[in-house]
Amino acid sequence: MAGEADLVRRCLDDEPGAWDELVLLYSRYVYAIVSQAYRLSGPDAEDAFQDVFLRVYDRLDTLRDPAAIRPWIAQLTRRVCLDRVSRREEPVEPGAERVDATIEELDEAFAVREALGRLPEDCREVLDRFFCRDESYRTIGDALGIPSGTIASRISRCLVKLREEFEA
Amino acid sequence: MSSQGNTSLRRGVGSAAAETASKAAQIVAAVARETGGAWPGARGAAAQAIGLAERLATLSNVDAQVFTAALEALASGAPDLQERLEAAAEVPVEIAEKAADVAEAALHVAERCDGLLRADAAGAAALAAGAALASAQLVRANLALKPDDDRVRRAFRAADDARYCASQALDAGP
Numbered sequence: 567m568a569g570e571a572d573l574v575r576r577c578l579d580d581e582p583g584a585w586d587e588l589v590l591l592y593s594r595y596v597y598a599i600v601s602q603a604y605r606l607s608g609p610d611a612e613d614a615f616q617d618v619f620l621r622v623y624d625r626l627d628t629l630r631d632p633a634a635i636r637p638w639i640a641q642l643t644r645r646v647c648l649d650r651v652s653r654r655e656e657p658v659e660p661g662a663e664r665v666d667a668t669i670e671e672l673d674e675a676f677a678v679r680e681a682l683g684r685l686p687e688d689c690r691e692v693l694d695r696f697f698c699r700d701e702s703y704r705t706i707g708d709a710l711g712i713p714s715g716t717i718a719s720r721i722s723r724c725l726v727k728l729r730e731e732f733e734a
Numbered sequence: 735m736s737s738q739g740n741t742s743l744r745r746g747v748g749s750a751a752a753e754t755a756s757k758a759a760q761i762v763a764a765v766a767r768e769t770g771g772a773w774p775g776a777r778g779a780a781a782q783a784i785g786l787a788e789r790l791a792t793l794s795n796v797d798a799q800v801f802t803a804a805l806e807a808l809a810s811g812a813p814d815l816q817e818r819l820e821a822a823a824e825v826p827v828e829i830a831e832k833a834a835d836v837a838e839a840a841l842h843v844a845e846r847c848d849g850l851l852r853a854d855a856a857g858a859a860a861l862a863a864g865a866a867l868a869s870a871q872l873v874r875a876n877l878a879l880k881p882d883d884d885r886v887r888r889a890f891r892a893a894d895d896a897r898y899c900a901s902q903a904l905d906a907g908p
Binding site: 725 | 774775777778779781785789831832834835838839841842891892895
C-alpha cells in the first residue's frame, strides 16, 4: 500500500519519528504471530518480538518492494520464532499448515482493522462498539444519542461501506 | 469463575435462555442470508446476528459456571457467598440485553426480508423476547439483589424492549 511504502522510505531516510511509527504499526501484528501462530509466551515472546524489530531495523534496506513490507515482516517473524523453537530442549515446531492458516487469519483481521480506520467516524464508532466492545444496541444508542431502533440498520449500512473499503 | 472439585456444571434457566437466544440469532442470520441480493443490507444484518449468536453461546457457558459456583456457595455457606451470588446476577443481565438485541435484529430483518421467510424472523424475535424475560426474572430472583437494584431495572428494560420488537415483528408485512 502507498502509505506503507512511504513509511518504509521515511524510515530509510531516517526521518524523525518514522521508526516509532513503523514499530507502532506492526507491533500488534508481530506479537499476534509470535503468540498465536507459534504460541510463544512470557520472556520468550518478548525476546522474539525484540529480535524481529532488530532484524527489521538492520535489513530494511534489503526489502525490494516497500509495499510488501507486511509479508516481509511476517517472514522475518516466522524465522525468528522457528529459531527460538529449535533452541528449546525439546523442540516441537508447530505444523506449517497451521501457522500459514493463523497468519492468513491475522492478515485478514488486520486488513479489516485498516479498512475500519478509513471509514467515517460515525461508522467506525458504531462498528467498534458493537463488534469489538460487545455493547448492546441500547448502550450504543444512549452513548451516541440516537434511537436504539436505528442501530441495527446503521450497522448494516456501515458494514456495506466497510466491505467496499476492504475490497478497494 | 469455575466450579470447584469434580462437580459437573449445572445448566439452569440462564444458560437455556442464552442458548435459545443464540438459536434465534442463527435463524435471523439464515433469513438475512437467504434474502440475499434483494436487500443490500442483508449481509450486514446476517453479520450482526452471527456476532450475537456467538456471544450468547459463550454466555450460556459462563452462566453455567457462575450458577454452579453460586449453588456450591449456598450449599456450603461459603464466606464469599455474596460475591458469587452477585456474579450469578451479572450474567443474566447481559443475556437479557443480548436477547433484546436479537429481537431488535429480528425485527430489522422481518421488515425487509423475503415474505416467505418473514415468519421465521418474527418467530425468532418471539424466542428472543422469551429468553430476555426469563433472564430478567432470574436477575430479580437473585438473593443478593434488592428490587430497586440497577441490574434488575436494566434486565426488565431489555425484556420490555424485546417484547416490543417481537410484537412489531409478528405484525410486520402481510
